[in-house]
Amino acid sequence: xxxxxGFLFPRSPEGRASLxxxxxxxxxxxxxxxxxxTNPDNVRALLPEQLALDEDDPGLVAMVFxxxxxxxxxxxxxxxxxxSQYGEALLAVKARYRGVLYTRIAYVWVTRxxxxxxxxxxxxxxxxxxxxxxxxxxxGRAPRVEPGGRFGASxxxxxxxxxxxxxxxxxxxxxxxxxxxxxxxHSRLLRSIEIGxxxxxxxxxxxxxxxLESGRPWAADAELRLFESPVDELAALSVDEIxxxxxxxGASRWEGGILLSAQLSAERxxxx
Numbered sequence: 193x194x195x196x197x198g199f200l201f202p203r204s205p206e207g208r209a210s211l212x213x214x215x216x217x218x219x220x221x222x223x224x225x226x227x228x229x230t231n232p233d234n235v236r237a238l239l240p241e242q243l244a245l246d247e248d249d250p251g252l253v254a255m256v257f258x259x260x261x262x263x264x265x266x267x268x269x270x271x272x273x274x275x276s277q278y279g280e281a282l283l284a285v286k287a288r289y290r291g292v293l294y295t296r297i298a299y300v301w302v303t304r305x306x307x308x309x310x311x312x313x314x315x316x317x318x319x320x321x322x323x324x325x326x327x328x329x330x331x332g333r334a335p336r337v338e339p340g341g342r343f344g345a346s347x348x349x350x351x352x353x354x355x356x357x358x359x360x361x362x363x364x365x366x367x368x369x370x371x372x373x374x375x376x377x378h379s380r381l382l383r384s385i386e387i388g389x390x391x392x393x394x395x396x397x398x399x400x401x402x403x404l405e406s407g408r409p410w411a412a413d414a415e416l417r418l419f420e421s422p423v424d425e426l427a428a429l430s431v432d433e434i435x436x437x438x439x440x441x442g443a444s445r446w447e448g449g450i451l452l453s454a455q456l457s458a459e460r461x462x463x464x
Contacts, residue, residue: 218262218264219444225256225440226434234430239287243377253371254283254371256284256372258282261276279303280303282297283300289452294377302321303320314449320349321347323345328343342361344357350423352419352423354419355426356416357415361412365410369436377396380394381394395453396451402446404445411436411438
């Protein structure tokens with residue numbers, strides 16, 4: 193008799209019921225990013241003890257809205273778009289670990305469960321939300337990707353609007369956002385099944401990203417508003433000063449990461 197199989201849950205006789213297929217995973221996305229400064233204490237409050245602030249610009253963070261299309265190695269999801277397309281919105285910060293500067297995703301909302309499942313494996317702190325972005329088209333009243341093109345983006349979760357942004361494209365530039373340009377440093381976490389038990393999984397990992405390609409970014413003028421919510425804390429990262437905004441398309445391939453540290457819970461006798 194064969195065991196149920198699958199990369200993640202649920203495992204099944206043929207493995208097709210798994211929430212996600214095994215890596216590698218391929219992504220193509222349009223990203224609209226606003227970099228802004230907030231009080232560095234707001235960033236420090238999001239970081240575990242072993243991570244430090246970026247001393248050069250400790251309050252610089254990025255709010256990113258993305259329209260994503262993804263697939264696994266065979267690419268069959270691209271012909272069944274509900275399995276490949278989703279929206280994503282995230283708040284990225286900078287953090288140092290042992291002197292190296294990384295990008296860390298503090299909050300992230302996605303619109304599909306398969307993206308949430310990949311987050312469980314990769315260490316993204318993903319939640320389900322509602323994300324919308326204006327899409328460009330070469331006809332009609334839709335905006336073009338050209339100087340003066342105007343785009344909007346919004347994020348909501350649990351029936352509460354969390355963020356809204358507007359972008360007006362200016363010109364193409366050679367460099368895009370700085371906050372999201374570093375390797376990703378994430379935490380893979382899982383609580384113990386025992387009441388009061390230590391974390392069963394507590395890993396600090398860096399993502400290995402390959403085959404990254406992108407077009408030249410567009411610099412933009414932008415507005416960003418954050419809203420209070422009873423179930424989310426994004427508004428605590430208040431917008432003190434907008435530093436820059438960008439609109440860019442790109443693609444990447446993800447297959448794995450590097451384990452930097454792991455804290456294992458102490459061994460305890462098995463329960464009754």
